[in-house]
Amino acid sequence: MEGLRKVPGEVYPNPVRIVSVGPTVDQLLSNPSNSEWNQYSIEFCGGTHLPKTKPIQLFVVLDEEAVAKGVRRITAITGVQAANSLAKARQVEDAIRSFGTPGNNSTIADLLKRLEEEIPAWKKSELRDQIGALQNKQRQSAKTDLASLQKLAATYAEQTIQELKASP
Secondary structure, X not given: OOOEEOOOOOOOOOOOEXXXXXXXXXXXXXXXXXXXXXXXXXXXXXXXXXXXXXXXXXXXXXXXXXXXXXXXXXXXXXXXXXXXHHHHHHHHHHHHHOOOOOOOOOOHHHHHHHOOOOOOXXXXXXXXXXXXXXXXXXXXXXXXXXHHHHHHHHHXXXXXXXXXXXXX
């Protein structure tokens, strides 16, 4: 069938569903070699399908990736699993917000590990940026602390030299 796209290496069920953005599948089947079909998105689809979207309730995209030239794939969850994903994202955000406060012993590594959980892709990116800001703040604080220690050490060394010079 002209214009039909399939992802190399992908395994499709038999029979396979065809999804067309443009002509109907009946139109495609009635004239499969029509070169006009090349201008439309016509693809094999091995995914899950519902007669209505209402049962989905929430829809959360966890990941998107390139699987072939011009072909992207999303991984998504729905319903209760999607609600749990949003709750996990809020928990990580709360942990970032309370980072470094008394009683919070979490580390940057702990926060990064929590990003490996099922968290919406858009939120994961945002949380990664927030953790990066925390890392920068820690680095800056460490530099400031080091500079203070170096200054203190230099002052102590100078005092010690002066005391040694003054002693008989």
